[in-house]
Amino acid sequence: MVSxxxxxxxxxxxxxxxxxxxxxxxxxxxxVLHKTMGDYFDAGVLGGKRGVGCIKRVNSDGSIEVSxxxxxxxxxxxxxxxxxxxxxxxxxxxxxRDMANxxxxxxxxxxxxxxxxxxxDTTLLTNGGARDALIEGAVQARDTLLxxxxxxxxxxxxxxxxxxxxxxxxxxxxxxxxxGIFSRLxxxxxxxxxxxxxxxxxxxxxxxxxxxxxxxxLSLGDRALRTETACVVAVALATQG
Numbered sequence: 001m002v003s004x005x006x007x008x009x010x011x012x013x014x015x016x017x018x019x020x021x022x023x024x025x026x027x028x029x030x031x032v033l034h035k036t037m038g039d040y041f042d043a044g045v046l047g048g049k050r051g052v053g054c055i056k057r058v059n060s061d062g063s064i065e066v067s068x069x070x071x072x073x074x075x076x077x078x079x080x081x082x083x084x085x086x087x088x089x090x091x092x093x094x095x096x097r098d099m100a101n102x103x104x105x106x107x108x109x110x111x112x113x114x115x116x117x118x119x120x121d122t123t124l125l126t127n128g129g130a131r132d133a134l135i136e137g138a139v140q141a142r143d144t145l146l147x148x149x150x151x152x153x154x155x156x157x158x159x160x161x162x163x164x165x166x167x168x169x170x171x172x173x174x175x176x177x178x179x180g181i182f183s184r185l186x187x188x189x190x191x192x193x194x195x196x197x198x199x200x201x202x203x204x205x206x207x208x209x210x211x212x213x214x215x216x217x218l219s220l221g222d223r224a225l226r227t228e229t230a231c232v233v234a235v236a237l238a239t240q241g
Contacts, residue, residue, distance in 0.1 A: 006139045007044045008053060010068065015045070021062030029055065029064065043068055044144040046135070050074060074144045078239050079191045080104040081164050085112035085155075085198030087227035089122040093133045095228040100137030100147055102235055105191065108163065110152040113206055115198030125151060155195075155206050159213045164193045170215040173234050176201055178219035182237040192238045196230050
């Protein structure tokens with residue numbers, strides 16, 4: 001059976017329910033992949049297993065009925081929790097998509113002292129856009145699991161909440177006053193928590209808070225990177241092996 005590039009993802013409550021004609025997944029199956037009745041496609045249920053789906057019927061109203069045979073576990077997660085100062089809204093979408101594509105465990109968005117406060121008002125977090133971006137990244141990775149997404153008003157609030165395991169390795173990206181550089185930080189047994197500042201980086205007070213909380217400040221190199229680029233580089237360096 002020839003594999004399609006991406007998974008067609010369903011919610012658990014959608015099992016047995018026809019996909020409407022204008023549903024993007026129905027359009028993708030019929031118009032892009034040119035599937036017809038009896039054809040198979042790669043499928044999965046969000047939060048569950050993946051496998052194959054089959055188009056059982058194309059109804060007169062254009063909706064399609066599918067059956068799912070899902071027996072395969074999703075790919076393993078990266079043992080990474082990423083916290084990042086709110087970037088521009090357009091960057092948030094790309095960031096969420098790319099982190100879901102890479103398979104990180106969790107993403108924490110937080111306000112920072114040098115970050116633009118208006119970025120926190122993005123409607124992506126309330127209109128479903130954030131979840132859509134996470135799903136887009138998961139679909140491309142042939143994954144059914146989404147990173148846990150949380151929002152904190154400030155770095156201080158995030159550090160106080162400590163949403164990570166006590167045995168996690170704590171790293172803060174800092175190109176201004178680092179004590180070392182990112183290298184092979186791979187850990188098969190504990191999560192790496194990576195904090196990335198806003199476009200302007202960390203304030204001196206935030207550096208002190210991170211240090212007091214046990215974070216090691218490491219440089220990503222000599223270049224100033226876009227926020228979402230810095231996140232991808234940091235996760236990649238921390239998990240290579």
